[in-house]
Amino acid sequence: MKKIFAIAIATLAVSTIQAQDINDALRYGQTDLNGTARFRAMGGAFGALGGDFSSLNVNPAGSVIFANNQVGLTLSNFNIKNNSNYFGNKTSENDNSFDLNQAGAVFIFENGSAKSDWKKFSIAINYENARNLDNSLFSSGVNRQNSIDNYFLSYANGVPFGNLNSFNYEDLFFNEQQAYLGYNSYIIDPLNTTNNNIEYFTNIAGGGNYYQENSIESVGYNGKLTFNAATEYKDKFAFGINLNSHFIDYRQSSSFFEANDNPRYAVGSTVDRVRFNNQLYTYGTGFSFNIGTIFKPTKEVRLGLAYESPTWYRLNDELSQRVVTSGYGLNATQDNTLYSTQITDPNVTMIFQPYKLQTPGKWTGSFAYIFGKKGLISLDYSMKDYSNMEYRPQNDFPNENRSMRNLLTTSSEVRLGTEYKIKKLSLRGGYRWEQSPYKNGNAIGDLTGYSGGLGYNFGSTKVDLAYAHAKRNYNLQFFSQGLVDPARIENITDNVTLTVIFEL
Incomplete structure (x- = not known):
């Protein structure tokens, strides 16, 4: 006779052992090439140019290059395509979104004194979505x-069985929570039921044919609000500083499914269907600063040097987990016939203690050549040492910080941009290459991007339009440990950006 058993348990726990890993740190430590349409079209190569709202993120001295007071707004369309290859099975997923990703204002103050060498002063405020976190991924195949x-x-x-068999869920650490989920969903069982047992076995039949699916849907943003001040000295030097506030709001929903029809040899419960859902909500704030200078040795040549400090984040995580399993038990009778179907549904929600994340700093050197009023060419080179990323308190994240020091490295970035003017029309193009943050570039490959666009000057109003394309390959592990077979992801982003600028 068939029987159905259901278990539904919910708990709220504060964990002192964190679940954060290297992928979470990279999510907030890397930034996209977002910003104004002119900035996007020219590959972000603005470190020696200035005169653009997004250039302030590269070199804060650039605000003093503006000729007039301005206000700018930018609307972007983000299209992300992820092609997945998991054990030879290829799938594809698209995500499309719109975002008002930039808004800023700059005010220029001329020094009327002929005796002063400080000719100009500027202040600016600018908001940008430093990284659009909307994304969709789907992978499937037979492991x-x-x-x-x-x-x-x-x-x-290694976890005492007595901990899993208690109802003091608020006392469980993160690793015990995961063990609790596996035990209460019949996926694993203890070798014996004594409280000090620390060994477990699986209830999933072996045989090596596991059909697996993994779906990830994420929404969110990494916003950056910049307060800028800059000044010009003797028409040769510009100096600037930024104070930046950062805002993170990120939600990720992942669903893993596994099914197998392997032979069932063990007497007892045998699980052959698993659905494991995770919902992560991360939110918090951060602070960083920028300093920079632009030098004009001649009328045509500009040189720039800028430093971006690490961003010091204070973050909060909430993680909800749910496991649903189904399977079969074997009746220990003479005919060994199928007699029951078991369904389990344990749920765990964890609110972690607030933690801190320090992202790496960044140095940028820049060169630009101005061809009179006809056009320009610009080049930026940046370096960012990802091995300096760090979770804090350090005592709570020894393994994560050690992994980042050992696996990550200094990443270089090259941005090249050009612009050519035909009366009031501007034609633009750009190229971008960013090195992998990993020592092993197979984990995350290099990024290559191309862009182009145009702008038209109506006088007191300017309209710019840009299209940018970028591609990067990386390995995606569904889980941080245990099941770490990666899917190979080809990430392709296409971005259309429209900026409207008003001179005041």
């Missing part, structure tokens, strides 16, 4: 080696 049980076993082995 002939590893099952989801490895994830739960990797956390469970």
Whole structure:
């Protein structure tokens, strides 16, 4: 006779062992090439040019290059395509969104004194979405080696069974929470039921044919509000400083499914269907600063040097997890017939203690050549050492910080831009190359991007339009440990940006 059993348990826990990993740090430590249409069209190569709202993020001295007071607004369309290859099975997923991703104002003050060498002063305020976190991913394929049980076993082995068999859920650490989920969903069981048992076995039948699907949907932003001041000295030097406030709001929903029809040899519960859902909400604020200078040795040549400090974030995580399993038990009778179907549904919600993340600083050197009033060419070179990223308190993240020091490296970035003017019409093009933050570039590959656009000057109003394309390959592990077989992702982004600028 068939029977159905249901278990539904919800708990709220504050964990002192964190779940953050290297991927979370890179999510907030990397930035996109967002900003105004002119900035996007020219590949972001504005470190020695200035005169654009988004150039302030590269070199804060650029605000003093503006000729007049201005207000600018930018609307962008983000299209992200992710092609996945998981054990030879290819899938594709698209995400499309619109965003008012930039708004700013700059005010120029001329020094009327002929005796002063300080000719000009500017102040500016600018908001940008430093990174659009909207994304969709789907991977599926047959894994002939590893099952989801490895994830739960990797956390469970070493955890006393008495901890999982108690109802003091608020006292459980993160690794115990994962073991609890695996145990209460019948995926794993203890070798014996004594409280001091620390060894577990799987209830998923072996055989090496596990059909697996993984779907990830994320929405959010990494916003940056910049307060800028700059000044010009003797028409040769410009100096600037930014004070930046950062805002993170990120939601990720992932759903993993596994099914197998492997032979069932063990007597007892055998799980052959697993649905493991995770919902992550991360929010917080941060602070950083920029300093920079622009030097004009001749009328045509400009040189720039700028430093962007690390961003010091204070973040909060909320993680909701749910496991649903189904399977079969074998009746220990003579005919060994199927007698029951079991369904489990444990839920765990964890609110982690606030933690801090320090992202790497960045140096940028720039060169630009101005061809009179006809056009220009500009080049930026940046360096960013991702191995300096760090979670804090350090005692709570020894393994994560060690991994970042050992696996990550200094990443170089090259941005090249050009502009040519035909009366009031401007034609623009750009190129961007960004090196992988990993020592092993297979984990995350290099990024290559191309862009182009145009602008028209109506006098007191300017309208700019840009299109940018970029591609990067990387490996995506569904889980941080246990089940770590990666899907190979080809990430392609296409961005259309429209900026309207009003001179005041």
